[in-house]
Structures are given as C-alpha cells and as structure tokens.
Amino acid sequence: MSQKLRVLVHGTGFAGQGHTDAFRFGGAEVVGMVGRTAAVVSEVTEKMGIPYGGTDWQQALIDCKPDIVSIATPGGAHVEPIKQAIAQGCHVFCDKPLTESGATAKELADLAEASGVKTAFAASFRYMPEVLHAKKLVAAGAIGEPLEVECISHFNLERDIPFGWSHRAEHGGGRLNNNFTHKLSIVTSVVGEKILSIMGEVRDDLERAPIVEGVHNFKTRREHIPENLDDPELKWGESNVEWSYTVLAQLESQYAGKPVSVMFRHGGLQPRFNEDHIVFYGSEGAIYIKGHYGAGPLFLYGKDGEWREQPLPEEISADIPHIEGDTERNWSYLIRELLQDVRGEPVAPYQTFREGAQYQQLIDMIRENRNWVDVSRLN
Structure with a gap:
C-alpha cells in the first residue's frame, strides 16, 4: 500500500x-x-x-x-x-x-x-511507558506469580464543571466509562487479558451541574464554571452517572496458577491524601507505579525487602512515540x-471493538449494583 x-x-x-x-x-x-x-x-x-x-x-x-x-x-x-x-x-x-x-x-x-x-x-493508557515496563517485569518473573492488584485514585474534580455529556449515561458519561476503561486495560495488559469474574458498587455524589452555553472542548470546560453559582437565573442539569466506584475482579494469568484478584477504587470528587497508584503484588515481590494511570516512577520490591526505583528500559523508551502529553x-x-x-x-x-463491547457489558453489570447482601437483621 x-x-x-x-x-x-x-x-x-x-x-x-x-x-x-x-x-x-x-x-x-x-x-x-x-x-x-x-x-x-x-x-x-x-x-x-x-x-x-x-x-x-x-x-x-x-x-x-x-x-x-x-x-x-x-x-x-x-x-x-x-x-x-x-x-x-x-x-x-x-x-x-x-x-x-x-x-x-x-x-x-x-x-x-x-x-x-x-x-x-x-x-489506550495501557501504553504508558511504565505500564509497558511493568508488563515486561511480570513476564520476566520479577515478582513471581501475580497474586493481586490494587488501583487507587482520587481526582477531586470540580463539582461545578458545566453540565455536559460526562454527566449522563446515555451520552457515554460516568467514571466507569472514562476512568475504569483505562484502568482495566492497564491491568489486563500486564496480568492477563481474560476476565473471569467481576462485581462492583457505584455512587453519584454530584447529582447536578450548572448549564453553560458555549463549551466545545472537554479539556477547557473548567474555564466555563459560573462565577456566581447562587444566581437564581442559573439553570441546572441532572447527573445520572457514577462519580465514585469500587470494583473487584478476578483475572486469568499465564503467569499464575490461581486467578489474580484486582481491586479498583476511584473517587472522582474526593481529594487525595497520598499518591494515586497501581500496585502488582506477587509471590516473590511487588511492583508499585505512581499515578492513577501509571505515569511513574516505577518501584520494584525484591527479595531484599527494599523498594527500589527502576529505570525505564531503553528498548521501551526508544519504541514509544516521543510526543508531549500522556x-x-x-x-x-x-x-x-x-x-x-x-x-x-x-x-x-x-x-478492538470486541474488547470495547466486553468492557461496556461489564460496566452495565457493575452499574446494576446488585452485589449487596442485606445483613440488617443479623444478631
């Protein structure tokens, strides 16, 4: 061609x-x-x-x-x-x-x-350099058999970002669609692509957002937050999506004899105290990547009982596009x-679209919130 x-x-x-x-x-x-x-x-x-x-x-x-x-x-x-x-x-x-x-x-x-x-x-955040690094380390046996994964993030998003598609499920909004998709892609790329089971809980802590005309660029929507949120003329739109979620999953891994347990915890509106992170725990060590999407740096916990920062391998650095912005x-x-x-x-x-369809079906299941057991009558 x-x-x-x-x-x-x-x-x-x-x-x-x-x-x-x-x-x-x-x-x-x-x-x-x-x-x-x-x-x-x-x-x-x-x-x-x-x-x-x-x-x-x-x-x-x-x-x-x-x-x-x-x-x-x-x-x-x-x-x-x-x-x-x-x-x-x-x-x-x-x-x-x-x-x-x-x-x-x-x-x-x-x-x-x-x-x-x-x-x-x-x-596409599975292509973050340090995520590619973690994938290489796990495949090389650096942490032994993968056992569990922990993904923690808190975004502290402005509650008064103008109302738009991100506030409505029918428009493709919600933190599962726009955060969890990346997290799940990251974890499966490192541990294994086959998802065996999943459950989750979601919550909408926002409920509404101000309606503002003229917002065309998602990245600059913060610039359009109204100065006077008490203006009686201001109109409000209703949110019907989750702004926080907790998801548990089990993945099959070619590097492990048992399913790998994964915990995804995200608070879209909640402030962070410690750093957002992704951690892969194994039978012989662990990998810690700083940042909600694995921006780095990456630390390896080895048999000596110490966390040590690992340099990005040259072959990964040479292969990724050298473009500003993750x-x-x-x-x-x-x-x-x-x-x-x-x-x-x-x-x-x-x-491909096959993974996109699988992710969307999983999000539908998680949003049903049917995983609770009523224990209120237990003595």
Missing part, C-alpha cells in the same frame, strides 16, 4: 484534534473533519490545515472516501456514525467508551467482524499499531 491512508475524523474538540495529530504522526493523511457546529468545524479545520470540513457525516463519507474513520465524539453519539462508516468499508478507530450500552457495543463489534473491517478501541502519546501508539495492521504489516495484538 504505497499511498497514504486517508482518514476522516468525527469530532472537533480535544479528542478530534488529538486524533488528527496522531494519525498524521503515523503517516496517514487526514482528509476531512465533521462536527456539530459549522463555525467550529470551519475554525478547527482552518487551524489544523484539514482540507474538508462539514456537519453531515454521511455526506463526508461519500465526499472524502476515507480508508479509516476516527470517532472522537462522546460515547452516546458513536453508534450510527460507526454503522455508516462500516457500511462504506472503512476501518474504525474509536475512543472510549465504545457506546453508551453493552448491547449497542456488542452490535458494533459483531457488525465490524462480519464486515471484515479492522477496529481499534482506545482504552493521552496524545497513547493515541499515537495505538494508531501506529492500527495503521500497520491496515497496511498488512506485522503488529502485536491490540484492543
């Missing part, structure tokens, strides 16, 4: 612009971008030098004739554009969550496989894998 692969991007915000840069980094040509608002599309396409801009996705598919589409809109707006792209024979790169529900996510995974198109699901670098890593696959080049396994 000598010519550059042609890419059409759906979404004009932080993700759409980030996907554009990542596809260009991988050697593809971004031929068009589609968004909801004509003025915003015009501004972004001019700024980024994208030749085609529009608000009609179906027409853009016809006009641009892309090889690949990039879905960079909130999860609740994914289903129909992806169906239309698959019908055109396009390969699809989609940010998380894949859709707003397990049923629609599975429908898309089945459709993509039946149509023979390639897909990539961007729960999110942008991880997109570039996964997009590079997808582009190689589409070109027919050898590539390591990466997450």
Whole structure:
C-alpha cells in the first residue's frame, strides 16, 4: 500500500484534534473533519490545515472516501456514525467508551467482524511507558506469580464543571466509562487479558451541574464554571452517572496458577491524601507505579525487602512515540499499531471493538449494583 491512508475524523474538540495529530504522526493523511457546529468545524479545520470540513457525516463519507474513520465524539453519539462508516468499508478507530450500552457495543463489534473491517478501541493508557515496563517485569518473573492488584485514585474534580455529556449515561458519561476503561486495560495488559469474574458498587455524589452555553472542548470546560453559582437565573442539569466506584475482579494469568484478584477504587470528587497508584503484588515481590494511570516512577520490591526505583528500559523508551502529553502519546501508539495492521504489516495484538463491547457489558453489570447482601437483621 504505497499511498497514504486517508482518514476522516468525527469530532472537533480535544479528542478530534488529538486524533488528527496522531494519525498524521503515523503517516496517514487526514482528509476531512465533521462536527456539530459549522463555525467550529470551519475554525478547527482552518487551524489544523484539514482540507474538508462539514456537519453531515454521511455526506463526508461519500465526499472524502476515507480508508479509516476516527470517532472522537462522546460515547452516546458513536453508534450510527460507526454503522455508516462500516457500511462504506472503512476501518474504525474509536475512543472510549465504545457506546453508551453493552448491547449497542456488542452490535458494533459483531457488525465490524462480519464486515471484515479492522477496529481499534482506545482504552489506550495501557501504553504508558511504565505500564509497558511493568508488563515486561511480570513476564520476566520479577515478582513471581501475580497474586493481586490494587488501583487507587482520587481526582477531586470540580463539582461545578458545566453540565455536559460526562454527566449522563446515555451520552457515554460516568467514571466507569472514562476512568475504569483505562484502568482495566492497564491491568489486563500486564496480568492477563481474560476476565473471569467481576462485581462492583457505584455512587453519584454530584447529582447536578450548572448549564453553560458555549463549551466545545472537554479539556477547557473548567474555564466555563459560573462565577456566581447562587444566581437564581442559573439553570441546572441532572447527573445520572457514577462519580465514585469500587470494583473487584478476578483475572486469568499465564503467569499464575490461581486467578489474580484486582481491586479498583476511584473517587472522582474526593481529594487525595497520598499518591494515586497501581500496585502488582506477587509471590516473590511487588511492583508499585505512581499515578492513577501509571505515569511513574516505577518501584520494584525484591527479595531484599527494599523498594527500589527502576529505570525505564531503553528498548521501551526508544519504541514509544516521543510526543508531549500522556493521552496524545497513547493515541499515537495505538494508531501506529492500527495503521500497520491496515497496511498488512506485522503488529502485536491490540484492543478492538470486541474488547470495547466486553468492557461496556461489564460496566452495565457493575452499574446494576446488585452485589449487596442485606445483613440488617443479623444478631
């Protein structure tokens, strides 16, 4: 395949612009971008030098004739554009969550496989350098058999961030869709991809958020928090998603004789006291990575009973895209894998719509909150 692969991007915000840069980094040509608002599309396409801009996705598919589409809109707006792209024979790169529900996510995974198109699901923080490092250490037996994993994070998000898609389940919001997907991807990449069992509890501590017009970029939404939250004219939108979750899982691992226990604890609105972290405990040691998504540094607890910081191996440093910003670098890593696959080049396994559908079905189960045992009558 000598010519550059042609890419059409759906979404004009932080993700759409980030996907554009990542596809260009991988050697593809971004031929068009589609968004909801004509003025915003015009501004972004001019700024980024994208030749085609529009608000009609179906027409853009016809006009641009892309090889690949990039879905960079909130999860609740994914289903129909992806169906239309698959019908055109396009390969699809989609940010998380894949859709707003397990049923629609599975429908898309089945459709993509039946149509023979390639897909990539961007729960992409598994490509953090120190997560790749932990994967290498576990595979080398540095901690013996993996036994359990602990993922702890507290974000202390501003409660008055303007109301939007992140506050509504039907739009793809919630901390499970937008935090847990990355955490689960990180842990499975290190320990093992097969999820055996899961249970969880969720809680909405927010309940409402102020409605503010003109918020187009997810990354800059904090700049739009109203100055006077007591203004009687201010309107409020209702949250119907979780802002905190606790999930327990068991994973199968080729490095362990028994299922590996995993605990995910996240408080989206709660302040942190100690550092967010991910820890892999084994029969002969442990790996600690600082940061909610494993930004590092990484420490290894060995047989000498000491925690020692480990330098990032040169082969990992040389392989990751040297791009500023964790999110942008991880997109570039996964997009590079997808582009190689589409070109027919050898590539390591990466997450597809099948994993995206599995994650969404798991999130549906966790949100049901049916794991409680009533013990109120016990003496």
